Amino acid sequence: VGNRARMREQEELIRVATVVMNDLEKELGQTLGFGVIDDTSPELVVEVLASVEGGSGFCFHMNPGLRLPIHASAPGKALLAFSPEGEWDKVIARMTFEVFNENTIRDPEAFRGELREVKKRGYSTDRNEQVMNCHCVGVPVSLGGESEVAALWITGPADFLPVKAFPDIAR
Numbered sequence: 001v002g003n004r005a006r007m008r009e010q011e012e013l014i015r016v017a018t019v020v021m022n023d024l025e026k027e028l029g030q031t032l033g034f035g036v037i038d039d040t041s042p043e044l045v046v047e048v049l050a051s052v053e054g055g056s057g058f059c060f061h062m063n064p065g066l067r068l069p070i071h072a073s074a075p076g077k078a079l080l081a082f083s084p085e086g087e088w089d090k091v092i093a094r095m096t097f098e099v100f101n102e103n104t105i106r107d108p109e110a111f112r113g114e115l116r117e118v119k120k121r122g123y124s125t126d127r128n129e130q131v132m133n134c135h136c137v138g139v140p141v142s143l144g145g146e147s148e149v150a151a152l153w154i155t156g157p158a159d160f161l162p163v164k165a166f167p168d169i170a171r
Contacts, residue, residue: 075138
């Protein structure tokens with residue numbers, strides 16, 4: 001019964017998130033994703049639960065089940081930054097900090113600094129950290145005052161999502 005109830009909750013969360021993502025896509029024209037941390041993998045990752053492709057003519061495609069590294073993704077940073085700081089060390093201890101390119105965060109202290117910045121400004125970013133010329137902006141999603149349970153993010157070409165627009169996009 002517990003698993004069924006969780007599955008129904010997740011299905012409802014995905015349904016609501018998809019409505020929100022469709023509305024945001026109409027406004028912003030870029031791909032949106034919705035996901036959670038999968039803590040069953042040896043190194044924690046974000047699992048994409050749903051996505052809506054952007055209609056701007058150039059978009060990224062994210063299949064449900066796609067897994068994203070926490071340290072090099074906006075959703076991963078949003079989810080971890082807004083979790084209790086005591087959780088950070090547990091998660092960071094499991095991370096290998098895979099390097100994707102010269103923009104990837106490579107060490108635990110730099111990552112902790114990034115998490116503090118995310119928490120301070122209220123949203124996370126990915127500035128070409130996993131895929132070159134790809135920017136992402138993410139926010140945590142909570143249910144009725146509970147701790148953050150998911151992340152919502154937008155992803156697109158750096159030219160379409162410039163750094164100077166990040167605060168407006170996050171709002």
